[in-house]
Amino acid sequence: MASRQTYKNDNKSLRKQKRAQHRLVRDLNIKASDLPTRFLMVCNAGLVTGFKRETLEDIVADILPVCKLSECSFVMPPGKSYCFLDMATTQNSKIVYEKVHGCMKLPGKTTPFYLSYVESVPTIEDDYMNAALPPGLKLIEEFVSEEEEASLLNSLNWNHNDKTSSELKLRQVQHFGFEFQYNTNLVDPEQPIEAIPKSYNYLQKRFEEHNCGHYKYDQLTVNKYMPGQGIPTHIDTHSPFEDTILSLSLGSACVMNFKNGDKKTTVFLPPRSLLIMSGEARYVWSHGICRRHNDVIKTENGITIRPRTTRTSFTFRKVRRGDCQCVFPEFCDSKRKNGAQKINENIAPSLEECYVHQVYEEISDHFSETRHKQWPNVSKFLDTIEKGGLLLDVGCGNGKYLAGRPDIIKVGCDRSNCLLEVCRMRSFEVYLSDCLYLPCKDNLVDAALSIAVIHHLSTESRRKRAIEELVRILRPGGRCLIYVWAKEQRRQSVPSTYLKFSTSRDKNIETTKCHKETAHGVILPIHENRTEFVHGDVLVPWKRKDGGNFLRFYHVFQEGELVELCQSIADAKVCDVYYDQGNWCVILEKI
Amino acid sequence: MKLLTHNMLTSKCLKGVTVGYPLGIVAKDIKLCVVDFNSEFIARIIPKLDWATLWKAADSIGHVGELPQTLIQDFETNEEFLKKVHHVLLEVDVINGDLLCPESGRKFPINDGIPNMLLNEDEV
Numbered sequence: 001m002a003s004r005q006t007y008k009n010d011n012k013s014l015r016k017q018k019r020a021q022h023r024l025v026r027d028l029n030i031k032a033s034d035l036p037t038r039f040l041m042v043c044n045a046g047l048v049t050g051f052k053r054e055t056l057e058d059i060v061a062d063i064l065p066v067c068k069l070s071e072c073s074f075v076m077p078p079g080k081s082y083c084f085l086d087m088a089t090t091q092n093s094k095i096v097y098e099k100v101h102g103c104m105k106l107p108g109k110t111t112p113f114y115l116s117y118v119e120s121v122p123t124i125e126d127d128y129m130n131a132a133l134p135p136g137l138k139l140i141e142e143f144v145s146e147e148e149e150a151s152l153l154n155s156l157n158w159n160h161n162d163k164t165s166s167e168l169k170l171r172q173v174q175h176f177g178f179e180f181q182y183n184t185n186l187v188d189p190e191q192p193i194e195a196i197p198k199s200y201n202y203l204q205k206r207f208e209e210h211n212c213g214h215y216k217y218d219q220l221t222v223n224k225y226m227p228g229q230g231i232p233t234h235i236d237t238h239s240p241f242e243d244t245i246l247s248l249s250l251g252s253a254c255v256m257n258f259k260n261g262d263k264k265t266t267v268f269l270p271p272r273s274l275l276i277m278s279g280e281a282r283y284v285w286s287h288g289i290c291r292r293h294n295d296v297i298k299t300e301n302g303i304t305i306r307p308r309t310t311r312t313s314f315t316f317r318k319v320r321r322g323d324c325q326c327v328f329p330e331f332c333d334s335k336r337k338n339g340a341q342k343i344n345e346n347i348a349p350s351l352e353e354c355y356v357h358q359v360y361e362e363i364s365d366h367f368s369e370t371r372h373k374q375w376p377n378v379s380k381f382l383d384t385i386e387k388g389g390l391l392l393d394v395g396c397g398n399g400k401y402l403a404g405r406p407d408i409i410k411v412g413c414d415r416s417n418c419l420l421e422v423c424r425m426r427s428f429e430v431y432l433s434d435c436l437y438l439p440c441k442d443n444l445v446d447a448a449l450s451i452a453v454i455h456h457l458s459t460e461s462r463r464k465r466a467i468e469e470l471v472r473i474l475r476p477g478g479r480c481l482i483y484v485w486a487k488e489q490r491r492q493s494v495p496s497t498y499l500k501f502s503t504s505r506d507k508n509i510e511t512t513k514c515h516k517e518t519a520h521g522v523i524l525p526i527h528e529n530r531t532e533f534v535h536g537d538v539l540v541p542w543k544r545k546d547g548g549n550f551l552r553f554y555h556v557f558q559e560g561e562l563v564e565l566c567q568s569i570a571d572a573k574v575c576d577v578y579y580d581q582g583n584w585c586v587i588l589e590k591i
Numbered sequence: 592m593k594l595l596t597h598n599m600l601t602s603k604c605l606k607g608v609t610v611g612y613p614l615g616i617v618a619k620d621i622k623l624c625v626v627d628f629n630s631e632f633i634a635r636i637i638p639k640l641d642w643a644t645l646w647k648a649a650d651s652i653g654h655v656g657e658l659p660q661t662l663i664q665d666f667e668t669n670e671e672f673l674k675k676v677h678h679v680l681l682e683v684d685v686i687n688g689d690l691l692c693p694e695s696g697r698k699f700p701i702n703d704g705i706p707n708m709l710l711n712e713d714e715v
Contacts, residue, residue, distance in 0.1 A: 349712055387631075387632075387635055388631075388632060388634075388635025388636050388639070390599075390636075390639055392599075406629075406632075407629075407632055409595065409636055409639075411595075411596055411599065413708075415709075417705065417707075420705050421703065421705070424703060424704050424705060429592070429593055429595065429596045430705060431592070431596065431600070431705060431706040431707075431708050432705055432706065432707045432708055432709055433708040433709060434709060434710065437604035437710055437715055438604070439600050439601055439602060439603075439604060439699075439708035440599055440600065440601065441599055441600075441601050441612060444599060444639075445599075
């Protein structure tokens, strides 16, 4: 007994216990207890490690008499590598602790279970998977019989190597009727391929009987998923297919994740079930399957995991001819192609007012907190200004570049009054003005800065004008430094600081909603923070620390774009061009 | 807003305005502050100033003191003079008031020391 006691409290198990206890406080704010309680935490086994509820139940059943087992409950939090037992009494709890902690081996492993007494167990199981189904989503269980399932699976030939079958990164795919092009996410209705096999005709009949849309489905995609494979979250492109999309699950069950903004839900797809997606579920909600070997599912007893086997899905769609007629323009490729207004000179001022000026007023406090350190290459430029020289920082923000060099005259201007108030508190000289109309004399300043300003202008002629204004106020021989955000966030495969420093704040920002129709009829893509840019004109989310999500307009510059713009300006020459942490930078001198 | 800043500002971006300089000042609230004096610094910036504008601006808000209306020859070595310039340029702070376009009379309000030089879309 004495030796076992020592083993249980050896350094290793104490260390494991401690670490798990810390994590628990951080994750769920539940404290461990030094004294026995009725609650136990299993420190090193949970749904994420492939530990099943049933296994835990069996372990406890072997230790406690049957009459006591019914008093106990088990909590398996999804996404965690630990789980909990509520043993109803401290006495039960002590028995299990003694028999399991540090001595009983984990299933299939040589390491033992580590347990810990805790003050309570979480209730997170309750709100999981209870979210309402997306509107327009329907599931019909046992849509086909087991015999039909077997015959459908047998009818497929995965070996032939023609164009209609392909091995995607995460799954195998076959197309019938028309081919779905993964590079464009489109279908060519003029290029039919091998038709849907006649032997499947009974399915079409059954679709009609079950009111699965009023279409004669003419495109079939068969996906085969091995355990561990999945499909990234996506919305089926609107224009290639009509409203209703049907998906028949065969073989293994799986869990499909649905997402729309903050709303998330999971749908368990049992084998032989038919999933019907129409309306909002088809056009607005994104869906996907995680790459996992096990699915977290809800049973009568609570949450557990179910290992996946091979799943084959038959997705039936009706090819659309013409444009999508949906009422969800923000998600619609047809609307983007046809209806979308291009940003023009008439729209630009109010677009910038809405997605730049107003946003900075809202986020100024938080923004200012995040902008303190001068960028080294900007400081270097400031160091080149002669003593007694005159500097104007156009777009000075909170004045971080007005702080140094006591031997030069520094004046700042910005479009945001809130940020200028920060400058005033720091005793900097500033005024409120627009970078397109600087209230400054011609040929006056020795140096000017334009750091992270011009990318907020939404047309090329406005961006050019902003640079012309900088040149106008420079004295001949005076220089300005321009920084704009680069579309390329990687140079020589080195990611920029922007890509590297992903924060938890970024992860919380909603990115499913991939486009936004502005009040001006312009549809702009919403950029996913800390990722590379796909588009030139984008809305970039800002999540304010004290709440609120905001979108700022950016035109991100491609390599060469800023230099070309500068070279098109009379009385100025480009002295230097460089790339600095995800920005394109130019030093321009007035001739 | 200090008179150093005022010395740089124009309203020439207004539609129909050709020079827009110098701007008039209506000062409702002036604060005097103390700024460290550096004679070399002041001597270096004097050549960059529009002297007449500085004098007129200081005079119009009642803070011209003994500053001469024309710039003296030996300003670089005249410590007393440099101190007066220092005071007018950097220690007189207009907190509230208006700047006035000399051609159109358009007012640019100064709030909490920050001149609002923004123009409406139809003014440019």
